[in-house]
């Protein structure tokens with residue numbers, strides 16, 4: 001029988017997307033420490049969430065007469081993901097049917113950008129209509145046009161271009177010229193022309209209170225959600241912890257949703273939302289900040305908050321994927337909700353680096 005599992009081993013397994021493999025190896029080996037039992041329980045709850053979505057997606061496909069095939073679901077999952085395979089001919093009907101059932105595309109693409117994206121890739125994702133963090137992956141083929149050379153990979157659109165540029169379908173093949181100009185400009189001027197925004201992937205509702213409590217955030221704090229999406233973190237924090245919240249969101253439609261969510265939850269006196277860029281943080285009385293951003297954006301965001309927030313404020317970020325090493329977090333831990341898990345990181349503004 002193997003010895004106890006250290007928190008660092010669990011974090012490394014989550015980062016490498018092999019928590020389930022670690023559990024299988026250790027549990028088969030007779031391991032039975034507290035950490036393993038908790039992780040085992042949560043990964044089974046996550047698989048149960050995915051199973052509920054698999055039933056819902058199956059019903060959506062049947063109602064729309066789509067011949068999709070759902071991948072079998074494992075007993076344990078690190079993230080609740082349901083994969084469904086459809087033919088390219090059924091793809092647009094599948095997207096419409098899922099959207100009508102409340103699943104939202106992870107990336108907002110205009111019709112022209114979608115036509116370009118679907119020529120290149122073979123899968124796309126939708127997020128759950130509830131706040132359980134589930135995703136539905138729709139697959140219609142392998143990578144349809146894998147890059148043929150580094151130059152080809154560099155020159156064709158990526159998500160920042162597909163989501164940030166509104167072109168008709170016929171114009172996308174010509175976008176290669178603009179892309180190359182942007183790459184050269186980025187290399188010379190050191191920063192991209194337009195900021196990368198990333199997808200709107202919400203934090204599962206059951207993780208909000210555990211992550212904030214782990215970071216020591218309480219009722220007396222003023223919490224900034226930098227990139228607040230539809231405001232669910234601030235609303236949940238106001239409801240469960242009772243703290244005031246300020247949300248900054250670059251997408252005005254999401255900022256409006258956040259205002260509406262706070263109003264519907266009856267916490268509009270606690271939650272303020274600003275439509276704008278986190279580069280301009282208007283929050284001198286902020287005592288804590290929350291971040292859930294793609295790993296490519298988070299290092300710059302933490303440095304930005306470190307300059308903008310008062311000394312001693314807490315910054316907490318969570319993400320299953322590894323975050324950049326710099327700035328180095330003071331504390332890192334796996335954090336569990338009732339049916340979700342993440343890795344949380346904590347910094348103190350003006351603290352040791």
Ligand SMILES: C[S@@+](CC[C@H](N)C(=O)[O-])C[C@H]1O[C@@H](n2cnc3c(N)ncnc32)[C@H](O)[C@@H]1O
Nearest residue numbers: 197200201202203227228229249250277278292
């Ligand atoms: C992964 S979502 C997280 C939303 C929310 N914080 C949560 O945890 O549920 C990241 C959000 O940050 C927003 N965002 C990205 N870059 C931003 C920026 N520079 N300024 C403000 N918001 C930004 C995106 O539009 C998106 O809604």
